[in-house]
Amino acid sequence: MTKHRRIAKTIVSSVTFALFFLFTTNIYAQPNGQALFSSNCASCHAVHKDLTGPKLAGVEERWGNQENLYKWIKNSSAYLKTGDQYAVSLWEKWNRTNMPAFNLSDEEIGAILTYINSVPDPALAQPVPGVTGAQGGGEGDNTLLYGILTLVLAIVVLILLQVNSSLRKLSAEKQGEPVLEPVPFWRNKVYIATFTIILFCIGGYLTVTGAIGLGRSQNYQPEQPIYYSHKVHAGTNQISCLYCHGGAQEGKHANIPSLNICMNCHMAVNEYTGTDKLYKEDGTEVNGTAEIQKLYKMAGYEPGKPWDPSKGKPIEWVKIHNLPDHVYFNHAQHVTAGKVACQTCHGEIQNMDEVKQFADLxxxxxxxxxxxxxxxxxxxxxxxxxxxxxxxxxxxxxxxxxxxxxxxxxxxxxxxxxx
Structure with a gap:
């Protein structure tokens, strides 16, 4: 019977290990391309748009040689010394700015490239009212899947433990040994200690994650009192950011434009004549001309009559980007002295209708x-x-x-x- 007990333990252990290996291999063997792209590439590159660096769609075709591309990604400064003509032309085209060196494995780079190839070109997609803000939502986020698989694995382990206990009980009965009644789960010290440790780890992780995220508002996208499309103003009409946010060039704060800045243009532009329809984040269509009328009401302006600025009242814009009080940040030092593009911190602002916080800051x-x-x-x-x-x-x-x-x-x- 002792031999049978050993066989039973071996079977249970083998099945447990096999199931654990099966689940963990499928979950963790492959790196998450989207997560790697977000943490390493997204600050300078987009898939289908040029930012501070070139768009990455079709990067493998442009390079042609995968080995050279991988070397470039890992250490562009070192690869430039090889004199590769394409690398040198790329470096010169983008203001002779080198990418930082990345400690990425070939498998991780491959995962990033796979993700890049999987992102559809928004220019080829037709906008569908009602789903404007839903595009790409949840893509590549496997947190729920990991949680479900972990729960399933835990249930399987508990079942196997019960099977092991039953086999031991049967073996003891056949040998004529006294069979001890199993200790209930709620009184089993091993189970209680394990459960306590798991709760402590989960609670600690959630507490630390929450503390780290205090005060951060990445992806914060409030609704403004007047629908203002940066895509129309900075994108389609090519209005410089510094025209409205002049403080960014000369002082600490970027400044919210006053009414007279808006009215400089909108005393002449009294209706929206753009070919592209405007949509809120929830997909609701926006009447651009009606939004201009809201501006007129705030400014106390009647079309066809001289405007008296004293009749206007400030627009109560909702602030999006906030830094803690103990942090000093000077826009002029970055914009004027550092020559940092607005998109580096604020994302593709020229493509945003309703602005959101791009970086976690x-x-x-x-x-x-x-x-x-x-x-x-x-x-x-x-x-x-x-x-x-x-x-x-x-x-x-x-x-x-x-x-x-x-x-x-x-x-x-x-x-x-x-x-």
Whole structure:
């Protein structure tokens, strides 16, 4: 009977291991391409749109050689030294800015490329009223699937434990040994301890995740008192961001445009004549002309009559981007001195109807940008104090391809943002 008991234990252990291996292999063997794209690529690249870097759709066809593409992704600075003509032309086209080096395996890069190839081109899709904000929702998010599979696996393990207990009981009965009554689940110290540890881990994870996310509002997209489409203004009509947000070029704050900025154009433009229909995030169609009338009401303006600004009242726009009070951020230092494009922090603002917060604006996100972004020394009086860096670049002491990052001039020091 002892032999039978050993056989039963072996069977139970083997089945448990096989099921565990089956589930975990399917779940964790393949890296998540969308997650890797979001954490490594999305700050500079989109799939079907040019941002601060080129669009990535068709990148494999453009490169032709997969091995060279992988080398470029892992360390573009080192690959440029090989003199590859396509790499050099790409580097020159995009302002001679190098990508940061990525510690990615070939399998992870392959997963990213697979995800890129799976994203449909929105230009080829017909807009469907009612589902504007639903496109892409949940794509690539396997959290629910992982949770279900984990629950199924836990149930299977419990069943196998019960089977093992029953086999041991049968074996004891055949041997004539006394059979002890099993301890109820709620009194079993092993089960209680295991359950407590699991709850502690889950609670700790949720607490830490929640604490890290305090004050962050990524993807926050409030409804504004007047429907204002950045896609129409900054995209279709090519109005410069700095026309409305002049403070971004000269001061700490970007500033919300006052009524007179809006009325400079809309005293002449009194109806929406665009060919593209406007939709809210929930798919509701928007009457652009009616929204202009809302502006007139706030401004106290009657078409055909002189406008008296004193009759107007400020539009109560809902603020989207907020930083903690203990964080110092200066728009002019980034826009004017750093030559940072608006899209780097705010996403493809020229393609947004209702604006949302693109980046999480966390400290880690900012620090990583400082570590990777090169300082634009040329024709930049703000950085003239760093004459040593100018001289080192000219004398070849510093690799011009890699350049001087913000980190090297103190961009990651605590007192730069917290003082």
């Amino acid at each position: 966390s400290m880690g996100w900012c620090v990583n940008c400082h570590r990777e972004t090169k300082v634009q020394f040329q024709d930049n009086g703000f950085y003239s104090i760093y004459q040593k860096f100018h001289d080192d670049l000219k004398n070849g002491k510093i690799d011009s391809a890699r350049g001087i990052t913000v980190e090297k001039i103190g961009g990651t020091e605590c007192q730069k943002c917290h003082y």
